Amino acid sequence: MKKTDNTGxxxxxxxxxxxxxxxxxxxxxxxxxxxxxxSLLILQSTLPGVTFSxxxxxxxxxxxxxxxxxxxxxGVYAQEIGKNQPMVAVNADAAMNPASVMKLLTTYAGLELxxxxxxxxxxxxxxxxxxxxxxxxxxxxxxxxxxxLDLENFWLLIHRLRQTGxxxxxxxxxxxxxxxxxxFDDPGEFDxxxxxxxNVLPEALLVNYRTSTIHLFPEPEKNAVRVVVDPLPESLRVxxxxxxxxxxxxxxxxxxxxxxxxxxxxxxxFAVALNGSFSRQCGKQSYxxxxxxxxxxxxxxxxxxxxxxxxxxxxxxxxxxxxxSLSPLKIYQSPPLADIIRGIxxxxxxxxxxxxxxxxxxxxxxINNSPAxxxxxxxxxxxxxASKQLNFPELVVENGSGLSRKEQxxxxxxxxxxxxxxxxxxxxxxxxxxxxxxxDGTLKNxxxxxxxxxxxxxxxxxxxxxxxxxxxxxxxxxxxxIVVFFVNHEQAGQSRAAMDTLVQWVYNRQ
Numbered sequence: 201m202k203k204t205d206n207t208g209x210x211x212x213x214x215x216x217x218x219x220x221x222x223x224x225x226x227x228x229x230x231x232x233x234x235x236x237x238x239s240l241l242i243l244q245s246t247l248p249g250v251t252f253s254x255x256x257x258x259x260x261x262x263x264x265x266x267x268x269x270x271x272x273x274x275g276v277y278a279q280e281i282g283k284n285q286p287m288v289a290v291n292a293d294a295a296m297n298p299a300s301v302m303k304l305l306t307t308y309a310g311l312e313l314x315x316x317x318x319x320x321x322x323x324x325x326x327x328x329x330x331x332x333x334x335x336x337x338x339x340x341x342x343x344x345x346x347x348x349l350d351l352e353n354f355w356l357l358i359h360r361l362r363q364t365g366x367x368x369x370x371x372x373x374x375x376x377x378x379x380x381x382x383x384f385d386d387p388g389e390f391d392x393x394x395x396x397x398x399n400v401l402p403e404a405l406l407v408n409y410r411t412s413t414i415h416l417f418p419e420p421e422k423n424a425v426r427v428v429v430d431p432l433p434e435s436l437r438v439x440x441x442x443x444x445x446x447x448x449x450x451x452x453x454x455x456x457x458x459x460x461x462x463x464x465x466x467x468x469x470f471a472v473a474l475n476g477s478f479s480r481q482c483g484k485q486s487y488x489x490x491x492x493x494x495x496x497x498x499x500x501x502x503x504x505x506x507x508x509x510x511x512x513x514x515x516x517x518x519x520x521x522x523x524x525s526l527s528p529l530k531i532y533q534s535p536p537l538a539d540i541i542r543g544i545x546x547x548x549x550x551x552x553x554x555x556x557x558x559x560x561x562x563x564x565x566x567i568n569n570s571p572a573x574x575x576x577x578x579x580x581x582x583x584x585x586a587s588k589q590l591n592f593p594e595l596v597v598e599n600g601s602g603l604s605r606k607e608q609x610x611x612x613x614x615x616x617x618x619x620x621x622x623x624x625x626x627x628x629x630x631x632x633x634x635x636x637x638x639x640d641g642t643l644k645n646x647x648x649x650x651x652x653x654x655x656x657x658x659x660x661x662x663x664x665x666x667x668x669x670x671x672x673x674x675x676x677x678x679x680x681x682i683v684v685f686f687v688n689h690e691q692a693g694q695s696r697a698a699m700d701t702l703v704q705w706v707y708n709r710q
Contacts, residue, residue, distance in 0.1 A: 254288050257705045263698035273689035275611035278706055281622055281680045287709070288702075292612040295594035296686040299661030300548045301668040302602035302609065305617060307541040307633060309584055310556050311626035314563065316538035320346035321566060322405070324361055324530040325522055327374070334368040338515070342376035342522050343405025344565040345572060346534040347552035348543065351408045351431065351501075357532040358505045364530055372515035373502055375495060376522045379404035380558065381571035387490075390603060391664075395460050397488040398603065400551045402558055404572075409551055410490040410497045412436060414458070414472075418444055418480040425478045433500040435466075435492060439473040449482035458487065468496040495519060538629045545633040545659055546641030550601040557600025560584075574599070588620055602661055611684040614670050618682045622672070631657050634671050647700065651676065652707050658683070667692040669699045675707045 256264070256276065264271065275296045279286040286292070310318075321344050328337015343349070349357070380402060387401055388394030397411050412433065417426040425442040432438075442456060456476035463469035470491045478485075492500070499517035506513050534540070537556075544553045561576025562568050581597060592613045598604040621630050635641030637656035638648040647653050658671030670684040683706055687695040 256288065256290050257702065259705060260698055260702045263701050264695075267691050267694050267698065269687065269689050269691050269695060269698070273687060273692075274695075275684070275686040275688075276702065277611040277615040277682070277684040278702070279615055279619070279682050281619065281682065286612075286615070287681075287706075289612065292615075293594075293610050295596075295608040295610055296688050297605065297607060297663065297666045298602060298609055298614065298668045298670070298686055299663045299666045300550070300602035301614065301659050301661040301670045301684075301686075302597070302600065302604075302607050303544055303548065303553045304614070304621075304659050304670060305581070305597070305609070306553050306557050306560075306600040307544055308617065308621045308624070308626070308630055309560055309581055310537055310541065311629055312624060313560055313580065313584055314537055316536060316626060316629045318537040320344050320534040320559070322346055322349065322357060322532045322534070323522070323528045324357075324532070325526045326366070326529045327523065327526060328371060330366060333365050334370065335366055336370050338371035338374050339369050340374040340376055340520070340522050340526070341405060342379070343403070344379050345402070345404050345555045345559055346406070347549075347555040348534055348540050349405075349407055353534070354407050354501065355505050358502070358511075359509060360532060361530055362506075362509050362511060366529075367510060368512040368514075369506075370514055373499060373513070373517040374520040374522075375405050375498060375517060376520060377404045377494075378521050379565065379572060381573050382558070390605075395489045395491055397490050398550045400490050402551065402554045402599075403494055405498075406494070406551070406555070407498045407501060410492060410494060411488050412491060414438070414474070414487045414489065416442070416478055416482075416485045416487070418478065418482065420444065420480050427474060431501055431504065433492060433497065435469045435496060435500065437469075437471045439471065441473060441475045443477045445477045445479045447479050447481070449479045452478060452482045452485060453487070455479075458489070460489065460491065468492045538633075541629070541633040546635050548642055548660070550603045553601035554599045554603075557597075560600075590616060590620060603663075605663075611686050614684045614686075615682050618670065618672065618684070622680070622682075631672060634659055646696075647703070650700075650704055652703055655707070656683075656703060658703075662693075665690050665692050667695045667699070669703070673703060673706055675709065681706050 271290060274290065275292055275294050276288055276290040277286055277292045278288040323342040325340040326335050326337065327340055328335055382402060385401055387399045390399055393399055397409055400409050413430050415428040419426050423444055425444050427438060427440045429438055456474060456478060459473045461471045495517050503513055540552060543549045557577050558572040561580045562572045578597060585592060592609060594608060594610055596606055596608045598606045621627060634657035635643035636654060637643045637646060638653035642660045643658060655674040656671060658669055661668030665688065667687045673681045673683050675681055683703055685699045685702055
């Protein structure tokens with residue numbers, strides 16, 4: 201037999217269990233080998249820790265060799281649903297960074313622990329008397345971690361507030377973030393990009409992810425690039441120095457630079473300069489930034505949307521806590537979890553995943569009205585895994601989104617998690633949240649000219665020196681297969697061809 205580090209048994213010597221035809225003498229001489237082979241087959245079927253499976257297909261090995269990625273830097277696991285053993289397991293027990301594939305754990309746990317119909321409330325309180333539609337006091341908004349209080353839903357919240365008959369607020373806007381008890385971190389700590397939206401930190405009341413989206417429109421007739429910022433806060437100034445070009449679009453983000461400068465006197469006032477080039481072949485593209493702090497951003501957006509709906513607001517914004525004596529004026533409910541996880545998995549929404557993770561330790565926030573903490577969520581995840589007889593000793597979860605250098609899981613255990621999800625009552629909601637090959641999400645431009653198109657539901661993951669792919673594939677014989685491929689290596693950014701080759705090999709196998 202052959203054994204490799206950290207993988208368990210990954211190969212089996214071919215034993216002459218079947219004798220040559222018309223050679224009974226040789227058969228007798230080989231009886232010990234026959235019984236050895238029989239014993240190995242029994243071990244294969246009875247010992248789950250011993251994996252008698254193939255190594256990498258030759259085509260995948262060749263791709264990795266071309267990229268100078270050693271097999272020790274990958275973790276691969278592929279298993280047909282309904283079979284007892286994987287068809288491929290290479291380095292499958294090594295703890296590896298899965299990048300955004302970790303969102304599969306968070307969203308599956310969310311569906312089972314909270315339920316597909318779970319919603320997050322946002323409470324609105326009037327701290328003062330309302331007379332003839334005028335609030336003589338403060339309006340308080342208390343958040344409970346709604347992961348999708350985006351521009352559209354915040355507009356809807358304000359619209360429903362107006363439907364109460366309130367049209368003027370004499371006092372201030374009070375933002376209550378007290379539902380989260382988490383450490384204050386530096387948003388730029390992960391990669392030195394504090395203004396990128398993927399680095400936004402969790403907030404119990406997070407409005408539109410504090411994001412301003414810069415939309416770029418080529419205008420060939422003017423030989424220019426039009427820039428539109430939505431929403432455009434009063435505290436943001438944009439200088440457009442972009443030049444329109446005729447070449448291929450390519451990696452358009454690397455052809456322009458966005459310089460952000462904070463005002464020295466007021467750090468919530470920003471100047472954004474767009475320099476470089478943008479091809480007319482790119483069509484409309486968008487770039488998102490998170491600049492202002494939560495109070496300033498929410499104030500500016502609230503004033504604009506409240507005014508658009510005929511409301512009058514005289515005050516300013518500040519943070520505070522809701523008096524226990526108050527009853528809600530209005531309760532706004534988020535979209536259901538089954539809808540929210542589609543954005544988390546299909547488009548790899550980090551901040552929504554982190555807010556969902558924080559909810560796992562609380563459950564019903566109205567009944568269990570205690571602060572959410574990372575410790576509570578980790579305990580909830582581990583208890584849930586134990587209840588499903590899933591023992592993942594190497595598992596490390598920092599924030600549940602995969603935007604972490606600490607998070608890790610093995611390829612085998614990610615495969616076992618996907619198998620459990622497939623056999624779960626929430627399977628339809630879970631699988632429908634995953635990107636579809638060559639159709640949508642982060643797989644929209646992948647597998648476009650292959651038979652795999654439309655037949656793979658898979659989550660992608662990408663960090664510096666990390667690439668990952670995991671999910672479900674329907675092969676050419678109609679068999680459903682779980683595929684997991686992790687790469688932790690300095691050449692990981694070039695590993696897509698090897699991953700896609702494995703997926704196509706699984707699809708085409710006999």
